[in-house]
Amino acid sequence: METVLMREEALARPDDERQKKLYVTLKSITSLADDINAFEFVSADGEPLPAFTAGSHIDVHLPDATIRQYSLCNSPDERHRYVVAVLRDPAGRGGSVAMHDTLRAGDKLFISAPRNHFALSKSARRHVFIAGGIGITPVMAMIAEVRKRGEPFHLFYCARTPQRAAFLDRLKTLIERGDVSLHFDNGDPRNGLDLASTLERRPADTHLYYCGPGRFMDAIEAASAHWPAGTRHCERFSASGAIKESEAATETETPFDIELRRSQKILTVPPGESIVDVMRANGVEVDTSCCEGYCGTCMTRYLAGEPLHRDTVLDDEDREEFVMICCSRSKSPKLVLDL
Ligand code: FES
Known part of the structure; x- marks a missing residue:
């Protein structure tokens, strides 16, 4: 699959980002169009929210423990709020329905700090x-x-x-x-x-x-x-069509080891299981959402080895440093992760 996304802004360390959960209040819910509501979040303690750049999204941690990504649609100049717009899609994976049907103004919940995989080019005229x-x-x-x-x-x-x-x-x-x-x-x-x-x-x-x-x-x-x-x-x-097709190759995959350098663990990823599956089975917590390589939630830095990338988020430069562990595998016998 050709990766068409190319961004010019450096990615923040994903492990740091994961730790940066923000406790917020859902200040308002506003109807924008048929089945589309705007959700306005402000910090629960009244402090300014972390700055964001145009094209950023946040993870919303829903009450049922699922995590969903929504793009910020307010001006990046604003620090007092984040606004996302969500289409209620009954045929989706349930996140948008939960946003519409269960959240109420005044609710408190966790979100992630903004991440940007869709930044504006600085060289474009x-x-x-x-x-x-x-x-x-x-x-x-x-x-x-x-x-x-x-x-x-x-x-x-x-x-x-x-x-x-x-x-x-x-x-x-x-x-x-x-x-x-x-x-x-x-x-x-x-x-x-x-x-x-x-x-x-x-x-x-x-x-x-x-x-x-x-x-x-x-x-x-x-x-x-x-x-x-x-x-x-x-x-x-x-997920794009190309990513879905790649899933058909699962049976031919070979096992490989992952080393979690900071946890000092070495685990084996068998055919048909993902890195995330194996980590969870061994008691290692990891946040995921799409599990198909397009949301960026599981982005992880690797220190050695050669990943077999299967995401649609990272460009070539980012792939030299990061891997989406929900969907990617390893070409090398061992992949060393900065975890
Ligand atoms: S969980 Fe979405 S890219 Fe891995």
Whole structure:
């Protein structure tokens, strides 16, 4: 699978990040569109929250102990709150339904510090955003940032209907100015944005950012395949087709050892089991969410060995230092983890 995400901001140490759980109050829940609510979190002790960059997401630790990732959609200038927008998806894995149906204003819960796998390029002179449905959430923060920088951009915002499109009120001025175009397909992608013609030409120094449902992302990836490496950035909320296909190779996998350097443990990962499975079976706690290599929750630094990467988050540079232990394996007989 080609990794199209390339970020220019250094990743914080994942083990440090995992320790940085923030205790917050859910201050408000606001309806943004059909089945889409905004959830506003403030720190429980009234202190400013850690700063974040456009494109960041947080882990939300739900009352049933599941962890879900949601992109921050408020301005990165704000330190007094984090805002996420969540589409209630009954066909999903349950996180969005729990957010909508069980959380109430005033609830206290833990979230992670923000992490960014979808950062704006610092070298781009112009930015093209394509958002599908709830994929608009990180793009709202990114647009706030590029406007602050004074850099030109265009957002193609695709949704089924206006009723299912969040933030239309906030985008009104930009729509009138021509910086944002709306594309409603009423459920038939043939009526939607023509991706091939939209992405055929790449203006100089332009970077592309896209986020939305899996098939929508796959179509954009294919339509922009001719764009130069490093100019396309995306964030997935489900595993790509390529990742799912790779699961079929499980039977042919060979066992390998993992060394947890700081815990001084050596464990064997057999075929068909993940590194996370083996760690948990041996009493080692590890946070996971998607378990399919697209959310970044399990990102771990490795110190030696050669991982067989199977995520859709890390770019080539990051893969020299980090591995997603929920889905990746090892090409070398032993993989040494900084755990
Ligand atoms: S748990 Fe999501 S990438 Fe590993």
